[in-house]
Amino acid sequence: MIIRIDTHSIQGSYGKYIQGAAGKVLTFSPDRSILLVSSVSRIHSFCSDAIDLLDIKTGKKLHSLPGHTEPIETLVFSHDGKTLASGSQDGTVLLWDWNLVLRDVQLENNWQQTSQVAD
Numbered sequence: 001m002i003i004r005i006d007t008h009s010i011q012g013s014y015g016k017y018i019q020g021a022a023g024k025v026l027t028f029s030p031d032r033s034i035l036l037v038s039s040v041s042r043i044h045s046f047c048s049d050a051i052d053l054l055d056i057k058t059g060k061k062l063h064s065l066p067g068h069t070e071p072i073e074t075l076v077f078s079h080d081g082k083t084l085a086s087g088s089q090d091g092t093v094l095l096w097d098w099n100l101v102l103r104d105v106q107l108e109n110n111w112q113q114t115s116q117v118a119d
Helices: 014-019 098-109
Strands: 026-028 034-043 046-055 061-068 072-077 083-088 093-097
Touching: 026 072, 034 072, 046 072, 046 083, 061 083, 061 093, 061 098, 083 098, 093 098
Parallel strands: none
Antiparallel strands: 026 034, 034 046, 046 061, 072 083, 083 093
């Protein structure tokens, strides 16, 4: 199955951001309702790399997962869809409990996911 996303239809600054996504890491949530995009925030000389979660239907940024200090090189879900692993040039691999991430997204946005991740 191929899903085509028209980056012009993504609201906010992400359309241009994703169009210029050279070196960025993109992946879909297990239910394909969220696009995960590596992002970089620079404040003065401090760099913070994070994973931004975008609603596929609206393009709205739902949540951000900070934690890395260098560019993110890998985003991958476990086979059961319960864990997201992010790997960075800072030498760290962070493991994210996907059900807890979705809970935070729902609390922040009153967002309703299209399907549940199995327990």
